Amino acid sequence: MSKIAYVNGRYLPQSEASVNIEDRGYQFGDGIYEVVHLHDGRYVDEDLHLARLERSLGEIQLAMPMSRAALSVVLREVAQRNRVREGLLYMQVTRGVARRDHAFPTKPVPPALVVTIRRVPAYPTDVDKWQAACITLPDLRWARRDIKSVNLLPNCLARQKAREQGAIEAILYDEATCMVTEGAATTFWIVDENGAIRTRFLDHVVLPGCTRAALMAELRTLGMAYDEREFSLDEMRRAREAFITSATSFVKPITKIDGNPVGDGKVGPVVRRLFDIFARHVKGDVKNAA
Incomplete structure (x- = not known):
């Protein structure tokens, strides 16, 4: 089964997923990320990770791409579509696509959101x-x-x-x-x-x-x-x-x-x-x- 990624509102096979070359995350590293462990289908400390995501975005004057509740739905959908119950989820929010200029876009653009997941071993026993x-x-x-x-x-x-x-x-x-x-x-x-x-x-x-x-x-x-x-x-x-x-x-x-x-x-x-x-x-x- 192909790995599925969430990219700016669409669920796509990762082999087909892409971002614009003028995305500010690619051009400047103008973005924030989080990594969350999924154990037995449950995101561990999800509330802490989403709170830190929101705080980090606020510190760089970037809005959340959607509400926390909506983002939680996306996280679960990515896990479900990939049939992963034990894994690591990666999410990244950038300032989006704009003409290359160090200062923020003069006309706000939608933030870009990418979410992926991969299988990992369970919590170690020894x-x-x-x-x-x-x-x-x-x-x-x-x-x-x-x-x-x-x-x-x-x-x-x-x-x-x-x-x-x-x-x-x-x-x-x-x-x-x-x-x-x-x-x-x-x-x-x-x-x-x-x-x-x-x-x-x-x-x-x-x-x-x-x-x-x-x-x-x-x-x-x-x-x-x-x-x-x-x-x-x-x-x-x-x-x-x-x-x-x-x-x-x-x-x-x-x-x-x-x-x-x-x-x-x-x-x-x-x-x-x-x-x-x-x-x-x-x-x-x-x-x-x-």
């Missing part, structure tokens, strides 16, 4: 097989990293360097302060030397991760403390445990950074518990009901 390695790199991205923009060249370059070194992610840091920001496409956490679960506070420097927010909500429900406080490379290197979160990583243990073990180099007890907590969130939390 946390020890889910562990991975990272490298560290200076954070070279633009100043408004809280906006989920399609401008991802620095992220791509960082991920490529990680791959070349046998790692799955690059942990980025501010060169001036040596303070860790986040992963190239993930939120980065540590369990520090005192046992505190920590990740950086939110501002314009990091993306407000939806998986980050969902995990924090679960921790609050369970009465487990966490600390939204930045940490340095040195503190990271002294950490007992480390992990990343995202819609594709869920809770992924990081047991090696820059070739050196994190803690004892094994999946630690805190991350092991968080992995199980988030598995329950993905598979059955009532907040995710369709």
Whole structure:
């Protein structure tokens, strides 16, 4: 069966789907995107992802292409037409098609919306097989990293360097302060030397991760403390445990950074518990009901 994409109001085989070469997303990266995990036919944390989409669009003065309710219908239709029950959905909204000019079109044009989906394996069952390695790199991205923009060249370059070194992610840091920001496409956490679960506070420097927010909500429900406080490379290197979160990583243990073990180099007890907590969130939390 051909993969089906939603492109500007039409459901088309992906082999036939296209966008205009003067779409501002192609010309300037003038757009916003979201990635949502579909588990057993249910979009995980859909409300968080659509809220972040709407916020990011507002930050670049771009209207939602349709109401949230209508967009939810499109997301479900794309999954149904592709017969996908376990997958990753990608949606992208750009400022649309206009004559190439850096400033916004003088006459507003309709925003462009593209939605695709692909099958992926279900939530992993073995946390020890889910562990991975990272490298560290200076954070070279633009100043408004809280906006989920399609401008991802620095992220791509960082991920490529990680791959070349046998790692799955690059942990980025501010060169001036040596303070860790986040992963190239993930939120980065540590369990520090005192046992505190920590990740950086939110501002314009990091993306407000939806998986980050969902995990924090679960921790609050369970009465487990966490600390939204930045940490340095040195503190990271002294950490007992480390992990990343995202819609594709869920809770992924990081047991090696820059070739050196994190803690004892094994999946630690805190991350092991968080992995199980988030598995329950993905598979059955009532907040995710369709």
